[in-house]
Amino acid sequence: MVTVATAERLRAACAQEISQYEHGHFHDRPWLREAFLAVPREAFVPDRVWWPHRSAEDGLFPLLDRAARPRQWLRAVYRARSPLITQIADGAILPDAPTDCADFTGSISCPAVVVDMLHHLDPQPGERILEIGTGTGYNTALLAVRVGAATVTSVEIDKTLAEHAAAALHAVVHVPQLVVADGEEGYPPGAPYDRIISTAAVRQVPQAWIDQVRPGGVILAPLDSPFQCDGLALLVADGHGGAGGAFVGAVDFMKTRGQREPRRYADLGWPTWAEHRITIEAGQQRIRTPS
Ligand SMILES: C[S@@+](CC[C@H](N)C(=O)[O-])C[C@H]1O[C@@H](n2cnc3c(N)ncnc32)[C@H](O)[C@@H]1O
Structure with a gap:
């Protein structure tokens, strides 16, 4: 049993x-x-x-x-x-x-990736968090336990999935604000957020996320890459409509509904293959991308 x-x-x-x-x-x-x-x-x-x-x-x-x-x-x-x-x-x-x-x-998402993403997001108690892609609500529950449900908002585009998540969350934790909407637009009523996490991949980081995170706030999102996986991008908003950061891991997520169509990587700011340089000196291999 x-x-x-x-x-x-x-x-x-x-x-x-x-x-x-x-x-x-x-x-x-x-x-x-x-x-x-x-x-x-x-x-x-x-x-x-x-x-x-x-x-x-x-x-x-x-x-x-x-x-x-x-x-x-x-x-x-x-x-x-x-x-x-x-x-x-x-x-x-x-x-x-x-x-x-x-x-x-x-x-x-698999437990190891859920944990890894929350590690990198590093949410603090009481912070305002926006999650894109509620899915089953499991990651939402972990956020609610850490931050407190009152300041967590989670957006899911699929009504059926959102209803399942809401029922599961009700049974387990204090329920955060759950919204059925297109998360690529963020959720302006809750802005500014301290941190935004997306559990759906994007090819291009939506401007709405950058606009809705406070200056110095964090965006963690799987970003489609030419490497057969998504790079887990950790970005910090500059407060002037921009953001910058680095990849902190490799993951594999389904795309947001609005970004399912493939696009040319060159149009998304990726270096071409020829721009990556590989050198091997004294047995030391190095791979550099243009800065
Ligand atoms: C990988 S699943 C999320 C997994 C979830 N974090 C969990 O562990 O249960 C991706 C979710 O993003 C949702 N999604 C896709 N595009 C979206 C969008 N534009 N806005 C909000 N949710 C979206 C999908 O419907 C799906 O539920």
């Missing part, structure tokens, strides 16, 4: 695994480990989700069904490096069977 104790044991084991990773994660963030252990991730995962890797047997994305195979479902919930797919093709594919369709439009 799957019990609360089983879930707690799996959560602790997952936390232990994440603790051993080198970069970001729980390091120097005791509050983050405590929040991770306090929030039951299983409360946010729908009863039927897809595993994000194709089965070797039939090539389909397997369906994990809590009622049919509760242990398998719960183990998947606490796999440190696996997201679970909560929506495909904007809900056109129902979660009632394995599927061939890889058009993932909703997920619960």
